[in-house]
Amino acid sequence: MKRQRIGIFKLASCDGCQLAVLNLNEELFDLAELYDIAYFREALNRSPLKQYDIALVEGSVTTERQKKEIIEIRERARFLMTIGACATAGGIQALRNWANLAEFKRQVYPSPELISVLPTSTPVSEHVYIDYELWGCPVDAEALSETLVSLMVGRRPGIPIYSLCMDCKIKGIPCVLVSQGDPCLGPVTRAGCGALCPSFGRGCFGCFGPKEGANIDALMHRFEDLKMARKDAVLLMDKMNTYAYRRTRLEQDH
Amino acid sequence: MKRVKIIKEDLKTIFEALAQRYRTIGPKLVHGTVVMAESSFEDIPAGYEDRQGPGSYRLEKKETEEIFSFSPGADSFKKYLCPSSVTSFSFQKSAKGFVVDVPEREGMPLAFIGSRACDLAALSLLDQVFLDGPVRDQGYEGRRKSIFIVSVNCNHPSENCFCDAMGTGPYAKEGFDLCITEIRNWLLVEAGSVEGEKVLEILPHREIDAGDLDEKRIVIARCREMIKKSMKTEDLPGVIYRNLEHPRWTEIAGKDLECGNCTMVCPTCFCNSSYDVLSLRTVSSNLRDFSGVRRRTWDSCFSKNFARVHGGNFRPSRRARYRHWMTHKLAYWIEQFGSPGCVGCGRCITWCPVGIDITHELEELRRVR
Structure with missing residues (x-):
């Protein structure tokens, strides 16, 4: 062949x-x-x-x-x-x-x-x-x-499209956002990295980009509740996937 | 069944006795959070108290001699019965044929130490699902049998506990081998099985009197008073079925991150997906030979892919997915198994990054608009 x-x-x-x-x-x-x-x-x-x-x-x-x-x-x-x-x-x-x-x-x-x-x-x-x-x-x-x-x-690749949080929980890593109040992009980010940052006690940087239909505004509101300035909260997304996060946010259903 | 009065040091003896025959799983501190892990007596986060709120968890060391000063933590014993990722079997296809190999369960049986009344209730719900249904889950059955359970009656419910309303807590009624109630500087230990009685025999003998049982009742009553959260269970499942088009579902969807955390921390959420893992290593270029493993991993109804079938997705919106989760917990479960799939441990409230509160949402659904 x-x-x-x-x-x-x-x-x-x-x-x-x-x-x-x-x-x-x-x-x-x-x-x-x-x-x-x-x-x-x-x-x-x-x-x-x-x-x-x-x-x-x-x-x-x-x-x-x-x-x-x-x-x-x-x-x-x-x-x-x-x-x-x-x-x-x-x-x-x-x-x-x-x-x-x-x-x-x-x-x-x-x-x-x-x-x-x-x-x-x-x-x-x-x-x-x-x-x-x-x-x-x-x-x-x-x-x-x-x-x-x-x-x-000839099959569909088994790449999960769920959030990073799922990988964190599957690996038994306690949530840094809930237990430390650290901003973490995990809930709106695709799984795929094996929860690398949270396993070292850090919030997610969003290397794998927004998951499909991510509710970004809801997470931004949460960051504001944690006394983070809106500008800084939005800045968290401005890294290697800035275009995708921003676009997902703009296209989000309200 | 036998009841004895012990002191803290005796608890260590129990741990050590169990460690001879079991892998002891109990509370342990990891990254400032109480989790369930392989642990010893010294690992118990004694004296730590947690403050929980919607989407918030903080742990603090207090000046106290208490051992079980903390409430349920970030995970449950679920992860030992329905492991987050497990190999169901391996397969190999070659000219000789197709061979499937189911791995043997190895290692010592488990002892769950420090399970709360809500955890026991969750365990019994999982048993109903995996053992009492038309199909017995062999993997679950293998892990479940010969588990030794040391439960602990709660002294410190969290701000998100509502076991009292669900009729599951705050004290253990059945399903344990030993049950501990911490009373000031001593512990009341009650056996719930013959196995449990055998363990008690190794302890220095201190019989209890009626006064000691009164003390237990006082502890439980005090705990009940401390539980502030509640869920009105009357008219379930009807109230949900009548409100499937309630505007509240859309409002929740606005806040919902659908990250799946609630389902992961829930001690009764059992959904999973199976997937065949192949690798470039194990596939031959003519595809005549291949080998791999079937892996079963936790999945969540909040994942968009979860309801994707040929031709489409039958829960295409966030609203539909949240509604499904809550309806499953509080309505379908009742129809299928006779009780709600929620035990009132409050984990989904604490570990939701945006603090969505299932008790509050049920109240909102009851409001006629």
């Missing part, structure tokens, strides 16, 4: 999600046996081919060139899946979507005139149709493996 061909592409990102692929460790060999890894920007020195059965895309669209690139990737791929917060939600670079680009450039770069970017950083889904998305900053290697093996056997 011919192996399916995988391409792993990168747009604007830190390469951390590609590293998560490498972090499959031993399973990486199994992956290479089951699939033909034809293009892997971070790990292989190969030129892109014409067609792919599966394209994994890391990174958000932040330049004119990337806008064309993602359309090209889509045209060459039978199945396109975004991996990670940048590709799925715009990433930390989407902070500029709510700010002044020129101001950001001036603050960050010594020669801002050399920087040629779009005024916004947007998820892949705003440019092309995507078949599946994996959240996380970075994506979880296990979820990646689960998704790829599910594609292989």
Whole structure:
């Protein structure tokens, strides 16, 4: 049987999600046996081919060139899946979507005139149709493996869409929000990280983005009850999934 | 059944005696919270008192000689009977055929130490679900049998306790091997089974008199007075069925985070999902050989996926999901098993990040608008 061909592409990102692929460790060999890894920007020195059965895309669209690139990737791929917060939600670079680009450039770069970017950083889904998305900053290697093996056997991947709280409770971690009054994005955030921060007694940062239909306003009100300024409460969401949290909040039913 | 009077040090003896034959599970401090865990006598958070409110829990060390100074904590014994994640079986498919292997239950039986009356009531509800129904759950049955239970009558109900209203507490009536009532500087221990009596035999003998039993009654009466929360159970399930379109459901949905915390901490919520775990390791490229395990993990009716079936989702809104949870607890459960699925422990109120209070919501539903 011919192996399916995988391409792993990168747009604007830190390469951390590609590293998560490498972090499959031993399973990486199994992956290479089951699939033909034809293009892997971070790990292989190969030129892109014409067609792919599966394209994994890391990174958000932040330049004119990337806008064309993602359309090209889509045209060459039978199945396109975004991996990670940048590709799925715009990433930390989407902070500029709510700010002044020129101001950001001036603050960050010594020669801002050399920087040629779009005024916004947007998820892949705003440019092309995507078949599946994996959240996380970075994506979880296990979820990646689960998704790829599910594609292989033809089933829906077993990636939970419930809240991080569920993972906390499954792992027996007492709630930091209730027992310490620490702000935690867990109740509105997707599970997927294995409750990493709460297991160290910290509130959730929202690496895995808003869960579907998250009731963000209700949680913000709760933070205000805990004597947190509204501005600071909203700021909690302004990280790698800022675009997704803010959009979910705007689209929320009232 | 036998009753004796013991002092604190004897409690340690009980712990140690049980530890010979059981894995002792009892209250323990983790991240400033009382949880149930494998523990010894020294682990009991003696002298700690909790203040609970809707969506709030704080623990404080007090100047007291009391041992059981705290009320029910963040979790319950449920996690030992219906583990949060458990392998049901493993499977292997090859040219030789398809083999299913059910893992043997290993290890010593469990002793639950410090279970409250509400915990016992929850246990009996879980028994009804998993043992008395048309299908016996073998995994549950295996874990449940030979469990030794040391219950404790409550001295310090939390602000969210309403066991009295649900008729489940505050003192244990049955379902224990030993039951402890803490009275000033001594403990009254009552046996509830032959196994329990055997444990009492190893203790220095101090018979009790009628005065000691009066003291127990006083402790219970004082505890009852301290319980401030209540739930009006009359007209259940009717009041809910008549109000399925009450505007209150929409209001709750506005506040509800549907994070699932209430269902996770509830000692009777038992819903789970099963899933086959395969890995890149165990699948061959021609798919002729594969192996994996079936894993059963806690799930919640607050998860959007929970009611997704082929063709759609039959509880598509937050309103529908909250209504389902409360209706299951306070209405369907009564029809199916003869009593509500709520034991009045108050955990869902304390551990709800936004403090939704089931007793308050039932009151709201009773209000005609």
